[in-house]
Amino acid sequence: MKRSARFTLAAATAAIVAITGVSCSSNAGSGGTDGAVEYPSGAIEFATAGDPGGGLDLFARQIQQTLSAESLTDAQIDITNIGGGGGNPTMALGRQRAGTAETLLGNSNRVYLNPIMGTTDLTMGKDFVPIAQLMTEYVVLAVREDSPFTSGSQVMEALREDTRALTLGVGTVPSDDQLHLLRAAEAAGVAAEDLNIVAFSSGGDLLTQLLGGQVDAISTGFSEALPQYEAGEIRILAISAPERLDGPASGIPTWIEQDVDVVVEHWRGVFGPADMPATAVKYWEDTFEKMVATDAWADVLERNQWAPLFRTGDDFGAIIEEEAETGERLLRSVGLIE
Amino acid sequence: MDTFTLLLAGFASALTLSNVLAALVGCMLGTVVGILPGLGPSTTVALLIPVAFSLQPESALIMMLGVYLGAMYGGSLTSILMKVPGEASSVMTAIDGFEMAKKGRAGPALAVAAIGSFIGGTLSVIGLMLFAPLIARYALAIGPAEYFSLMVAALLFTSVLMGADMIKGLVSIAIGLLIAVVGSDLQTGVPRLTFGQSTFLEGIDIIIVLMGIFGVGEVLWYLTHRNENQRGGERIGLKGKLWLTRDDWKRSWPAIIRSSIIGFFAGVLPGAGSSLAGVLGYTVEKRRAKHPERFGQGAIEGVAAPETANNAATGGAMIPMLTLGIPGSGTTAVLLVVFTIYGIQPGPRLMTDNAELVWALIASLYISNILLLLLNLPLIPLFVKILDVPVRFLMPTILVIAAVGAYSMKNSFADVVLLFIFGGIGFLMRRLGIPLVPLILAAILAPKMEQSLRQATLLSDGDWSTFLTRPISAVFLAAGLIFVLADVISKNRRRRSLIPATAEDD
Known part of the structure; x- marks a missing residue:
């Protein structure tokens, strides 16, 4: 009993650290990849378009946990929650950090629904690039x-x-x-x-x-x-x-x-900033490919009632374009857009 | 096994050292979170999820429930001492609480908040224990039409908060409604009044409005009225006892009991639960008072009622969660996620399949309520020291706390700008003698009310008689109507005019 009490205390300390840490997680890294240093060299900021406890937050945290539990990357992944704005502020990071390699963006079908609804001019390819669709x-x-x-x-x-x-x-x-x-x-x-x-x-x-x-x-x-x-x-x-x-x-x-x-x-996926260096995109495609093959990820899927789904880069992008087309046509037919 | 045996078994497992420690840590964290505006209980519980992985399910859930309760306690602190409500549920506390503080009676205000919270919290756990399955079934009968009618009745009821000048009251409500319609329309996804800014897509967070109108507005008011005070070296300070007087007790008791019941039932309702509870608790007391004009000038019932009611709402909010597996509030939604992480399936069978866990949680609610009372009461002398700080230092501190709170909600600077805009609006309204409370009420109630109206008419295929033909809805409307009539009649009889209300009238 004494041991578990101490454990509780330790957990509480961790909790306090976690809470104070969340609001001050800083903008990670700067600049592109340096040829001399192997990517990823530092911390990676994983920005997720949702508040703590929400679906996209859970998605990001499960990825963070699986990658670290299975030692699949040397990068330290910091999660930033950018709630509100229909996910647009998250994707805006893609434009702001164009050409850099230290940011990942977690989002869902809102990447194409928002442009259709006219709430953002941020679009795939120009402002952010698809990396991998990880589950559905x-x-x-x-x-x-x-x-x-x-x-x-x-x-x-x-x-x-x-x-x-x-x-x-x-x-x-x-x-x-x-x-x-x-x-x-x-x-x-x-x-x-x-x-x-x-x-x-x-x-x-x-x-x-x-x-x-x-x-x-x-x-x-x-x-x-x-x-x-x-x-x-x-x-x-x-x-x-x-x-x-x-x-x-x-x-x-x-x-x-x-x-x-x-x-x-109803997928969730990871994106990178506009013009993310090819080596970085490749690195994450490969890392995620390894991740989705692990038993730990299978457990995550089962626990959350998610289904396996994995597409990378161009395949992922093609699916999004296809869905966007269907979505736009249907939303137009019901009169949500003109 | 009957309820009592189950509860005893629950206490047996909740009273282990590690579980009590978990409750203690949760309560302390929750209190801190409640004090800091912006960081709400649902966010905190979510941030605890990774920690939960390393704990026994029971301990983790107990800790999280502690956070939930603690936040309700903590919310009263900044409301009373600084007029910065940390949560939507403690808005009403800020009105009379801060007035009491200004009169040097912060001690009794905090004490009654803690005691009311304790009693409200404890009574609502008893309610949860005895009536949960029964109430859960009835709650399902509340559809959009019923919800809308209930809100109409509530609004008629709260018209007492309007103040003397009808036109100014309506202006205030109109501004509140305007704030409430900003954001994407739920039924069509079309952005309304967003001016092309992503910041507005999900609406303006009510906490920003509250902190701006009340907290920042108060600071601006102080700045412009400084000359009336002496050189700015003055402090609010304390007068009289820190503890409740005999008269305070006499006034507070009935308010606490009534608000416990009101809060409990309001908590069961999905969506508006604890903030509606605070509003109703406050209004009922003002309605019943022999001298309603004392409200807004530092009436102790005005603190006791909303604080009791918002804590009583926690027990109510847990009913749909435990009996149906359906979250009634943001925090309970996150708690459900935690259940699933442990492989516990929340849902209609939770109470039978995991009886041991559920009863341990219920027992822990009693324990947490006691812990919070023990934590909070002795700290009152410490908390009120804040008021010994000269006002010229205290006021900037309020600004800083409000600004940090606004920023930390979504890591968004735009929210800080909004905060100050609302501060300006609040200041101007006070200047023009427009009451602030109707605006706040409209901003809190309108989003849910509008959606209920739209949903109800969509479901009835555009037939507005749905509000009258559905029995429960008709009962709510009738109750509202009868209430207004009774009010008019009694006013005529007693020749009591509408009393100029609230703190805004200086």
Whole structure:
């Protein structure tokens, strides 16, 4: 008992250090790579577009932990949380630090949604470069356990007959929650622009609305729906994965199985500043490639209900451009952009 | 096993040395965090996540709950001593708390805040223990329509905070609403009033508004009214006892009991929980008071009520988390993440599958509340020493604390600029005799209210009768209406005019 008490004290000290440290993590490094010194020579600042405790923060911290636990890099990785601004201030670092190699930026599909919505002029290629897509979550369509609907195709059928037959809840707009519904509807021949989609600010609130019977169905990340699904409170009718998953999602049919040809990846990835030196980009591509192959990363994925997904550089960039195109078309059709 | 046996077992595991230490560390950290504006409990709990990896799940969660409770205690400190509310939930405390401090009664103000927090916190844990499953089911019936009607009723109720001049009150509300609509619209993602600045995309943080209007505004006010004081060497200082007088007790007790109940139920509501609790607690006391004009001039009930209510809200907020696995506030959302890190599945089965852990946590809430009382009361003589600092040094300190707090929220300098802009607005409003409290209320309540309205009408496909046809919603609206009528009638009868309210009237 004495030992664990001492442990608590040590942990507390660490906590205080962590807390005081967070607000003063400084801008790491300067300048490009020096040919003489092997990259990375110093600290790397990993800026993440989210507040502590949020999805992107967790993403960055899991990467930091896995890299250090598996000794995959000599660089010391410092995480900076740049909350707010829809993630734009994070990507702005890409422009400010063009040509440098000591900054990594963690973000999600907002890198293309924000330019589409016109809230930023920061764009991929010009202001930041893709390094690697490291994992994804899949989005699900869920109803209450007493709902008459038992499959995703039934829902689509009902919507084909009357697009207002169901009220649909999502977290925010625009988001993968919303695009998931729009894309599935489109693939199933439903007039996507007429759907009654209501946003409820957070995944937790969304589930409350579903359980309370305020909305008929919701579109949300699998991990958020999991607790209620396992408790038998909700039924998950479809998941946006390309093929049937293992683990707790193994009982959930994909859209493709239900003849609705749609896959939505709610991915998270790492970017670098504009004109990041090729050696640095290569270094991180390789390091991340090693990381995603480790058991430790497999544990991280399992613990957080994330699914494996790995693409680097150009492949990653191509996917983003493809998604941006689809997203822009759909958002235009529902009138969110002109 | 019945509740009592489960609770005893919970105490048995929460009372180990390492768990009590964890609670102590959490409470101390939480108090510090509550004092520092900007660094909120949810951020702190999140920053503790890496630490949690090296602790037993039980100890880590106990520590985090300690932070959550501690922050609620700590928030009162800067509110009372400097008029800088560290959290949205302690805004109302700043109004009468700072007035009490100016009158040399910072000691009783802090003491009643600590005692009220303790009682509110403890009663709400009892409520959590006894009624959690029952309340959780009812809470689900509160949809957007009900939420909107509840907010309407709350607003009608709080109209007492408007002050004497109706027009000026409305101007204040209008400014508050204007602040509330800045940011991306939830339903369409379209930026509103952002002027192309990314800073505004997620809206203006309410803490910035509060610290600016109250804290910075107060400093500017002092600067321009300095000549009325003596040469700037004066200090606020202390008069009378540090402890509560008999009269203080008599006034505070009923307020504390009532606010415990109000706070508990407000905490159950998703989204607005603890800040709404503070507002309601304060308003109810002002409504009930024989001399409501004392409020805003340093009424001790005005400190006891909101501080009790925001602590009582913590127990309420944990109900949806523990019984349904659904977070009711930012902090509980982060706590849920921690549960999953340990492989504990939060959700409807948490209380049966992990009964031992849940009851240890509930027991730790009792322990943390006691620890916080023991930590806070003896420190009051130390804290109030701040007021011995000459005012010309104290005022710049307030500016520094507010500025650091604003910056540290998002590491954003733009927020510091905003802080001072709101300071200027607060100063001008005082100058023009426009009450500040309606603005604050509007800024706190409006975002949730607007969204509830939009969600409710979207869900009803544009049919506004949804607010009347849904029974719970209709009850809330009726309650608001009856309340206004009763108020008008009783006013006519007693010929009591609307009392000029609040600290803004100098």
